[in-house]
Amino acid sequence: MNLPSINDNIIIVNTVNKMNFKEMKEYKSKIQTFISKELNNYSLTIDVILSEETGKKTFLDSNEKLKIIQESNNSISSLIEEFKLRI
Numbered sequence: 001m002n003l004p005s006i007n008d009n010i011i012i013v014n015t016v017n018k019m020n021f022k023e024m025k026e027y028k029s030k031i032q033t034f035i036s037k038e039l040n041n042y043s044l045t046i047d048v049i050l051s052e053e054t055g056k057k058t059f060l061d062s063n064e065k066l067k068i069i070q071e072s073n074n075s076i077s078s079l080i081e082e083f084k085l086r087i
Contacts, residue, residue: 008049009041009043009044009045010042010045011035011045011046012049013048013049014049016052017026017052018050021048021050024048025048027063032044032045032046061085
């Protein structure tokens with residue numbers, strides 16, 4: 001789950017998957033009541049949004065992880081070549 005954002009009196013909660021979205025929808029009224037009471041601001045509303053990121057890949061195998069590390073740090077590539085390392 002991402003950090004919530006606030007726009008005027010609307011608290012926007014972005015969820016990253018359907019399970020988080022469903023749970024937030026279930027607790028939305030309890031959370032809204034608690035926040036409104038604690039802040040003494042009853043004009044606040046909570047909006048839950050499902051925002052699945054399609055460009056982000058979450059599962060990587062060993063070769064993909066190594067490739068990402070090599071791209072970010074050229075010294076790793078040098079060490080792999082020097083010591084003839086392999087996965």
